[in-house]
Amino acid sequence: MLNSVWRRIVIKVGSALISPDARGCSTRYLLAIARFINECRQQGVEVVLVSSGSVAAGRNAIAFTHQPLPINVKQAMAAVGQTEMMAAWSHLFDFRCAQILLTHDDLSNRRRYLNIDNTLRTLLANQVLPIVNENDSVATAELKVGDNDNLAAMVAILVDADALIICSDIDGLYTANPRTNAEARFIPRVEQINADIYAMAGGSHHAIGTGGMLTKIQAADKATRQGVDTLIINGQQTTSFDALLRGEAAGTLFVRQQDRLSAKKHWMLHSLKSQGSITLDSGAVQALLHKGASILAKGITAVEGQFDKADAIWLCDSAGKQLAKGICQYSATELQLIKGLHSQQIATTLGFCPSEVVVHRDDIALLA
């Protein structure tokens, strides 16, 4: 049984596993990874896949004369390889897959962040496997995250994952790059990421990988700070997956620095500035405090302030007492029109209905 604390995981698969020869996609390593994903889902664990490989898979379709590859050549390769990579994964599963292509801009813009979050939540609720990659064929260098290790960490934080599993072509973190340093020793567990850990990182040994160990440590640093356990495992060896499925150790574990929920709660209560407030009726207050429920338009009696969709707002009782902070799916202007209405009436009133709930329960931090 996979670690029983993990209910939702993000699995990141590097280019070397998808396109080991940089000539289209290969099932050589993907079969075992797909079996692992299938097994996790069978155990009731939700999975989001972050898959590299679009550039590597499309590499032999586009002519090039010199290295490093010019950006337009890489973008064209990615456009070819992305569809091949999606097809390769889709053929390995009995369930549906969905493609999500992101840029850094999408993740830093709060409204788009919320849209991505809603889409991923809906896909998971419908048992669809989201497959995320950077939108390489359109994003320019300044709009990019740049590597899928960091992208996977951002996705893991976004979807409130319990764990991030980075599948690479190496067993995990060594004290130095073992391909160039025979003295390098394997590190099974990292309690705290500090300058000494960063100093161990070397680059990638092949032309198709991005970042080598450095981007993996950066990703682990980001994710563990937000309460996400991070693992680097060898995705070329089925024994890594077998061990994880038995609940045993595999690869290098970077231990989460705090509880995931308290990390999110702390961020919402102390870093997110509130832009307004809504007043809840007694039924909504009970549902919020005692059932951890989402807030529906029906339970809202008043709206204060000029906030936009995706802004943070206070959720208050009828006496004006602040009970919680939440991220709102609607603007103040829209809420003025739909407050007190049933969710089914939102579309007829506004002409659109981006969300049936006004504040989703995963986006609420209770004060008490």
Ligand SMILES: Nc1ncnc2c1ncn2[C@@H]1O[C@H](COP(=O)(O)OP(=O)(O)O)[C@@H](O)[C@H]1O
């Ligand atoms: N300290 C280290 N420990 C382990 N691997 C390292 C280290 N420093 C550099 N590397 C290199 O990082 C590579 C993995 O990164 P990369 O090639 O970018 O793979 P991926 O495509 O999985 O992201 C390893 O194959 C190894 O050559």
Ligand SMILES: N[C@@H](CCC(=O)OP(=O)(O)O)C(=O)O
């Ligand atoms: N987005 C790129 C992958 C970038 C990347 O980080 O690659 P890798 O180091 O192999 O995970 C692609 O699909 O080719």
